[in-house]
Amino acid sequence: MVGAGPAGFFTAEFLLRSESPSFAVDVFERLPTPFGLVRAGVAPDHQKIKAVTKTFERTAKNQRFRYFGNVEIGKDLSVAELQEHYDQIVFAVGSASDRRLGIPGEELGGCHAATAFVGWYNAHPDFRDFPFDLAAERAVVVGVGNVALDISRILLRSPDELAKTDIADHALTALRASRVREVVLLARRGPAQVAFEPRELEDIAGLTGVRVNVDAAPVEDELSGSGGLDARQKRNLELMLELARAKPQSAERVLRLEFNAAPVELFGDEAGRVRAVRIERTGLVPGTDGRLRAVGTGEFHELEAGLVFRSIGYLGMPLVGAPFDQTKGVIPNLDGRVTSGAGNEILPGTYAVGWIRRGPIGVIGTNKADAQAVAERMTEDVATLPAPGPEAARDAIDTLLGRRGISVTTYADWSRIDALEVDAGRATGKVREKFATVEQMMSGLLRAAPRDVE
Numbered sequence: 001m002v003g004a005g006p007a008g009f010f011t012a013e014f015l016l017r018s019e020s021p022s023f024a025v026d027v028f029e030r031l032p033t034p035f036g037l038v039r040a041g042v043a044p045d046h047q048k049i050k051a052v053t054k055t056f057e058r059t060a061k062n063q064r065f066r067y068f069g070n071v072e073i074g075k076d077l078s079v080a081e082l083q084e085h086y087d088q089i090v091f092a093v094g095s096a097s098d099r100r101l102g103i104p105g106e107e108l109g110g111c112h113a114a115t116a117f118v119g120w121y122n123a124h125p126d127f128r129d130f131p132f133d134l135a136a137e138r139a140v141v142v143g144v145g146n147v148a149l150d151i152s153r154i155l156l157r158s159p160d161e162l163a164k165t166d167i168a169d170h171a172l173t174a175l176r177a178s179r180v181r182e183v184v185l186l187a188r189r190g191p192a193q194v195a196f197e198p199r200e201l202e203d204i205a206g207l208t209g210v211r212v213n214v215d216a217a218p219v220e221d222e223l224s225g226s227g228g229l230d231a232r233q234k235r236n237l238e239l240m241l242e243l244a245r246a247k248p249q250s251a252e253r254v255l256r257l258e259f260n261a262a263p264v265e266l267f268g269d270e271a272g273r274v275r276a277v278r279i280e281r282t283g284l285v286p287g288t289d290g291r292l293r294a295v296g297t298g299e300f301h302e303l304e305a306g307l308v309f310r311s312i313g314y315l316g317m318p319l320v321g322a323p324f325d326q327t328k329g330v331i332p333n334l335d336g337r338v339t340s341g342a343g344n345e346i347l348p349g350t351y352a353v354g355w356i357r358r359g360p361i362g363v364i365g366t367n368k369a370d371a372q373a374v375a376e377r378m379t380e381d382v383a384t385l386p387a388p389g390p391e392a393a394r395d396a397i398d399t400l401l402g403r404r405g406i407s408v409t410t411y412a413d414w415s416r417i418d419a420l421e422v423d424a425g426r427a428t429g430k431v432r433e434k435f436a437t438v439e440q441m442m443s444g445l446l447r448a449a450p451r452d453v454e
């Protein structure tokens, strides 16, 4: 298994449940720590969602499960080496990057990917040193999915409340000094087409000191339209109408939703920092796929903002040695069986699961069904596999990693890191205090149990 996020862990769980054949699963993870987006994506003030790690803990306790943290496939070990050492390999690497707007000014200082902000406040080592400057009073977030609402909530919520969570220490310090008072969400389509879940908007509306501003007219239009709304759309519209009609109250911070608004250019100041967004009003037309598409109306306005986040989706990245579909940002596959070349030829014993299989859509639980389906394909295919070579012996991979001098972290090492983080958090009243660099994790381990990590 390449990747220790939810898709990887759920697949491991289904494989280990099988009695015939009996699988042994080795999981490789680039970071010393497991759990992918459960650790580095789920917002720190959504602790309940993180309880899924209890299931992963149970999987990891299985005698036939091994964890190889701090091992990067494509660098420390090649995909070809994995194929030599294992009967089957599964890519569960998720979508490590983000989509870009492709508009002028996107490279200006102060314009960021929402996904980088998420990684930063969640102490993901890749984003530890991102230069998030929260000195502006207005932030614009482009896109209206659940990630957009997550980052809006983190920007608007009282830092004292965040201080009890497992938010990264560096992020909490920056948020305490933040001058952001207004977050404007730009939806390129209408209120019926927002991608977020109603409970996420409810969450923000319920925050102390925060008001949500929505224009009632477009929401009323949708609600009084010809129907065809599903339950989520209806609930979202009802909630937005409630918020639009609520008696105006003074609030320290505001979330404002702007519909039919597509950013077309970002303007910068002399220092090369974003200062305003040029927005085109849009109308909706049916696309060839039946989905309503936003089209520009030629009417423009400008909105001042010193901070802009594009929150328009994650993007899968190619892994050296594995096939990749550049257009879709996924590993090409047929129901999880990885394919290569133009002829959709199946690569025996090679699978993909989770976001890198189907694209960056769906919540953590969505990966469960995906994992089950891929585990079933793998079970079906076992009988067709060639007899294993000498490299398939389980300790051969340990020997190879040892020869290369890779400091592998085991699951027991992760448990120690976990305990250190929880202890450090307890000292300051937080759920946990995460290590934000790989060096900190490794030196923490050395302090905790010097003999085990030599």
Ligand code: NAP
Pocket (backbone or CB within 6 Å): 101, 142, 143, 144, 145, 146, 147, 148, 150, 187, 188, 189, 193, 194, 195, 196, 197, 200, 262, 263, 311, 312, 313, 314, 360, 361, 362, 363
């Ligand atoms: P998403 O749900 O796909 O939302 C992307 C948003 O960006 C949509 O509003 C989309 O609008 C907009 N967009 C796309 N391209 C655009 C462009 N060029 N210009 C302007 N707007 C554009 O993606 P996400 O928010 O990154 O979330 C990813 C997945 O993780 C989702 O399935 C989400 O539910 C899940 N997630 C769940 C939670 C939770 O349950 N709490 C938290 C975080 C993430 P259009 O509809 O017009 O394309």
